Amino acid sequence: MRLLILGTGARANAHAIKFGKIAGVKIVGAVDVDLVRAKAFAAKYNIEHTFASLEEAITWGQFDAAANVTSDRSHYPTTLALIAAGKHVLCEKPLAENYEQGQEMATAAERAGLVAMVNFSYRDEAALQKAHDMVLSGEIGNVRHLDGSFLQSWLVYAEWKNDPKWLWRLSTKHGSNGVLGDLGIHVLDCAAFAAGSPIERVFARLKAFEKAHDNRIGEYELDANDSLAMTVELENSAMG
Template identity: 65%
Template sequence: MRLLILGTGGMANTHATHFSAVEGVELVGAVDVDPSRAEAFATKHGIPNIFTSLEDAIAWNGFDAATNVTPDRAHHPTTLALIAAGKHVLCEKPLAENYAKADEMALAAEASGLVTMVNLTYRNVAPLQVARAMVLSGEIGKVRHVEASYLQSWLVSKAWGDWATESQWLWRLSTRHGSNGVLGDVGIHILDFASYGTGSDVEHVFARMKAFDKAPDNRIGEYQLDANDSFTMTVDFSNGALGVIHASRWATGHLNELRLRIHGDKGALEVTHSTEGSRLAGCLGDDVERAVWREIDAGRVPTNYQRFAAAVMAGEAVEPGFRHAAELQRVLDLAMETERERRELAV
């Protein structure tokens, strides 16, 4: 598989590193509107061809598939162009800024017959995969209550850089620059983490969100800091469970942590994934009476990069696909609407 990398910012390095380690994958091209950034990226990863526009790369036509690591608002036009050119696509999340655009992308993918996948990276977490299998096999009985959180502290700590001076962070705080805040940035991750882990879709949603004061007049240079920093969400799952989902960039003490607790009428599971690693614990069988939790070995699972490459080479569909990501975006869009209208909405 000859792979083009579209966008050469920070996350693109992760894509390049992972894909270069997959047997049968050749990194053949890099695209970025900033030629110096594209050249530095290509040199770092040994990529022979550099382009400053996707149009030029498509005209060259020396690739089979592309991984789209552009900013959120560029996903829609660039991915549609790639599909129209007959290229398989791995797109970063979110698929688009809203459901209408995401649905258009999903429809185009479905009509194309190409391999299209969204990089919901936490599908790579083995404990999540094992937890889902245990839920679906009935090991914890009927799911009653779900708790999910995504906690980050980059508005508190400089461990990831200084958000107040670096554009790679500031755009995430400004709706004018294409950000839907923490809801749009990591909301799709924790929503997928919760719904995939519980094996159930969201049917109703109600959300609250808030942008906190961060600078004088909430502005730094050209950036109006008006995108939400924290959200809380209550949901009804299709399996009958009630869920509480929340995320924040103000979670002091948590660099990057996802947590999922699934409580059933016969047992419970907890998945934790952070910079320190992943863990699955269960309260099962006789341990339910004494509320004893024991760690469960989850092993390892293939990464999204490995699965996408394998799907392209085999010509087979792979999940999470564009339709799944579009339906997640529908929930996120409705969450924004519930905040404005202060009422629950059905998905």
């Protein structure tokens, strides 16, 4: 399989390393609006071709699938473009910014007969797999209540204020959906997977605490939510 990596920011390194270990997979191209960054990434992982836009890569066309590692807001248009070009897609989470966009992406892939997946990396965790199996086997009875949290500490370290790889996560202008899109989506997926039931309803309170003067650092307006609390109800009536 010939693979294109779309987006060469920090997260793309994990994709290059993991895909590089799979027999039969060859990373043939890298795309980034910052061509200097794309070329540095390509040199690091011995990738032959680089492009400054997805349109250029699609016109070239010599790839079978793509790992979409762009910012949250870019997932929807870029994944649809890849599907329209007949390419399989592994998309980073969150798949889209709303249900309608996500459904459109899924429908497009199904109609095209292509493989389209979301990269929920915690699905491979042994504890989560075990919980899923125990629930489905009936070993622990009916699930009624769920409790989960995802805490990160990088905001307590000063380095984030000078590093775009962190700053973009706090700015909706730069394509971020905040902690809801970055971590909250993992909590929701883990809950649904462990309980063996899709989520039916979600209620969330989002907060963007002040982190700098006027919540701005250079070109970055720090308006994306950095904290959230939510309650959910699953289709099997469990809640948490």
